[in-house]
Amino acid sequence: MKVLGIESTAHTFGVGIACDEEPYILSNVKDTFVPKEGGMKPGEVARHHSEVAPDIVVDALSKAGVTISSVDGIAISLGPGLGPVLRVGATVARALALKYRKPLIPVNHGIGHIEIGRLTTESNDPLILYLSGGNTIITVLRERRYRILGETLDIALGNMIDVFVREVGLAPPYVKAGKHMIDVCAEKGSELVELPYVVKGQDMSFSGLLTAALRATKNHNLNDVCFSLREIAFDMLIEASERALSLTGKREILVVGGVAASQSLKEKLDVLSEERDVILKIVSPEFAGDNGAMIAYAGLLLLKHGVRINIEESYVRPRWRIEEVDIPWS
Amino acid sequence: MELIAKGAEAEIYLGEFLGVKAVYKRRISKRYRNPLIDRRINLERTLKEAKVMFSSIREGVRTPALYYVNLREYTLIMEYVEGLPLSKLTPSLLLDYVRDAGRMSALMHRGNIYHGDLTLNNVIASKEGAFIIDFGLSGFSNDVEDIATDIHTMLRSIESIFPSISESVKDVFLSGYKEVAGSETEDIVTRVKEIRLRGRYVEERRNKPHNVE
Ligand SMILES: Nc1ncnc2c1ncn2[C@@H]1O[C@H](COP(=O)(O)OP(=O)(O)OP(=O)(O)O)[C@@H](O)[C@H]1O
Ligand SMILES: Nc1ncnc2c1ncn2[C@@H]1O[C@H](COP(=O)(O)OP(=O)(O)O)[C@@H](O)[C@H]1O
Ligand SMILES: [Mg+2]
Ligand SMILES: [Mg+2]
Numbered sequence: 240m241k242v243l244g245i246e247s248t249a250h251t252f253g254v255g256i257a258c259d260e261e262p263y264i265l266s267n268v269k270d271t272f273v274p275k276e277g278g279m280k281p282g283e284v285a286r287h288h289s290e291v292a293p294d295i296v297v298d299a300l301s302k303a304g305v306t307i308s309s310v311d312g313i314a315i316s317l318g319p320g321l322g323p324v325l326r327v328g329a330t331v332a333r334a335l336a337l338k339y340r341k342p343l344i345p346v347n348h349g350i351g352h353i354e355i356g357r358l359t360t361e362s363n364d365p366l367i368l369y370l371s372g373g374n375t376i377i378t379v380l381r382e383r384r385y386r387i388l389g390e391t392l393d394i395a396l397g398n399m400i401d402v403f404v405r406e407v408g409l410a411p412p413y414v415k416a417g418k419h420m421i422d423v424c425a426e427k428g429s430e431l432v433e434l435p436y437v438v439k440g441q442d443m444s445f446s447g448l449l450t451a452a453l454r455a456t457k458n459h460n461l462n463d464v465c466f467s468l469r470e471i472a473f474d475m476l477i478e479a480s481e482r483a484l485s486l487t488g489k490r491e492i493l494v495v496g497g498v499a500a501s502q503s504l505k506e507k508l509d510v511l512s513e514e515r516d517v518i519l520k521i522v523s524p525e526f527a528g529d530n531g532a533m534i535a536y537a538g539l540l541l542l543k544h545g546v547r548i549n550i551e552e553s554y555v556r557p558r559w560r561i562e563e564v565d566i567p568w569s
Numbered sequence: 570m571e572l573i574a575k576g577a578e579a580e581i582y583l584g585e586f587l588g589v590k591a592v593y594k595r596r597i598s599k600r601y602r603n604p605l606i607d608r609r610i611n612l613e614r615t616l617k618e619a620k621v622m623f624s625s626i627r628e629g630v631r632t633p634a635l636y637y638v639n640l641r642e643y644t645l646i647m648e649y650v651e652g653l654p655l656s657k658l659t660p661s662l663l664l665d666y667v668r669d670a671g672r673m674s675a676l677m678h679r680g681n682i683y684h685g686d687l688t689l690n691n692v693i694a695s696k697e698g699a700f701i702i703d704f705g706l707s708g709f710s711n712d713v714e715d716i717a718t719d720i721h722t723m724l725r726s727i728e729s730i731f732p733s734i735s736e737s738v739k740d741v742f743l744s745g746y747k748e749v750a751g752s753e754t755e756d757i758v759t760r761v762k763e764i765r766l767r768g769r770y771v772e773e774r775r776n777k778p779h780n781v782e
Binding site for chain 2: 438
């Protein structure tokens with residue numbers, strides 16, 4: 240069985256092809272929108288995606304060496320995400336499904352991040368950290384749902400460090416040669432500046448930290464503030480994760496989403512997993528950020544369990560939460 | 570002394586203090602944590618826990634009696650409460666204790682105390698009723714946000730530990746809470762709903778800068 244998957248929830252338009260036997264992922268092609276300056280405007284992103292879409296679909300098929308008529312389904316990330324951007328991917332997916340008479344498979348973007356992580360790291364019943372631009376979630380799969388054990392009470396960790404480096408003039412670009420600008424800046428700092436550390440059970444709050452750090456740049460060395468911000472934010476996350484480990488007794492940690500590419504986070508997680516005697520698995524950079532392969536693979540799992548959606552009902556779902564999704568393969 | 574539990578941040582030993590059975594709760598250093606942050610947190614939380622345990626008892630909340638504080642070793646010595654955490658109870662025993670946990674939480678909140686880590690793990694089912702423990706993340710506040718966050722963490726812990734019966738368990742917790750807090754419960758529950766939507770994926774949050782490889 241083979242599924243073509245389309246990712247189109249935010250900055251990246253991606254197409255991947257997955258199959259149900261080794262090597263599972265046959266191709267993974269993407270193109271990421273880069274604004275000249277400032278943040279993303281949904282209209283601009285949507286335009287970018289609709290321009291690159293045809294070539295990416297063709298490229299993904301040819302890299303996988305399959306024809307569209309030989310795939311068994313078209314998977315589409317219907318949410319969560321930006322409405323106008325979601326609609327670009329959905330339109331392409333519906334058209335392919337109609338024209339080639341393939342089932343259309345609705346995939347939640349977060350489930351895609353998690354399932355590609357489980358597949359490519361071969362993890363077994365892990366505590367999952369889903370760390371991306373929009374999410375900071377600690378979750379486990381239990382009785383057919385991803386149950387949220389902890390999450391941010393306000394902004395996501397990834398978003399917080401992005402905004403900080405942008406506001407102090409270090410970005411964009413946010414990541415250079417695989418390294419986030421917060422790390423580049425923090426490596427030159429060493430002095431710990433007092434900033435709020437807020438953990439509530441397994442939940443974290445980062446907005447007060449961001450505000451305080453921005454204020455601290457006025458009378459402290461910027462490198463020290465970067466260092467302190469990173470230390471505190473990561474320590475909060477690791478503490479919340481440790482609480483979740485102790486709550487669930489899981490023996491494995493799986494990290495997915497764009498922030499999984501962080502080397503400095505890995506160093507702390509390595510120590511945690513040693514201390515708690517658990518196995519640490521981190522999704523590889525290729526599958527950490529948004530990509531089409533993750534949608535294709537999650538779509539494959541869904542199709543195997545008979546999940547599909549009528550084209551007339553395939554509305555985009557900008558606020559679709561991972562815990563709303565029934566997981567029949569658990 | 571015998572190690573009886575290893576929490577997320579502390580080791581719990583059962584021993585004696587002045588001839589009575591006592592729990593020694595010792596916060597341990599975390600190697601992953603920056604050493605300065607680590608010391609600051611362990612000190613702050615040990616102190617906070619001691620202070621709030623006193624206040625909590627004064628509000629009539631079932632809380633272990635505090636015997637001694639050793640700040641140098643980040644250790645609290647307190648009354649031993651015999652019983653299982655609510656997270657380990659069988660569903661048939663659970664409901665009465667959950668209702669009582671609701672009452673105790675409301676008493677605590679009435680005294681302007683928030684817990685900061687209110688979960689089924691941090692309530693012990695003893696012969697006398699539900700005991701609230703683990704005040705390291707607590708504080709004093711009458712802000713509905715802090716109080717609602719407690720309720721949110723409790724409801725979520727119920728959902729994750731007893732998924733198949735979570736709706737009825739949550740209802741029982743809230744009805745116990747309401748017995749003490751009365752009509753104020755409505756406002757708090759409204760805020761809990763808000764918190765849940767906020768931490769969740771909001772569309773605007775996607776509208777963030779893009780990062781470049
Ligand atoms: N090397 C790195 N170190 C730290 N953070 C990184 C690194 N590379 C990417 N990130 C972060 O990952 C985030 C983007 O991740 P991803 O593409 O998975 O998020 P998203 O798809 O925009 O959000 P979501 O999955 O919540 O919808 C950004 O916050 C970015 O700064
Ligand atoms: N006073 C006490 N009497 C009996 N058991 C206790 C007491 N305090 C803690 N425990 C046990 O130890 C566990 C961890 O203690 P807790 O104070 O919650 O530490 P942590 O902050 O590490 O979670 C509790 O879940 C409970 O089983
Ligand atoms: Mg993503
Ligand atoms: Mg505890």
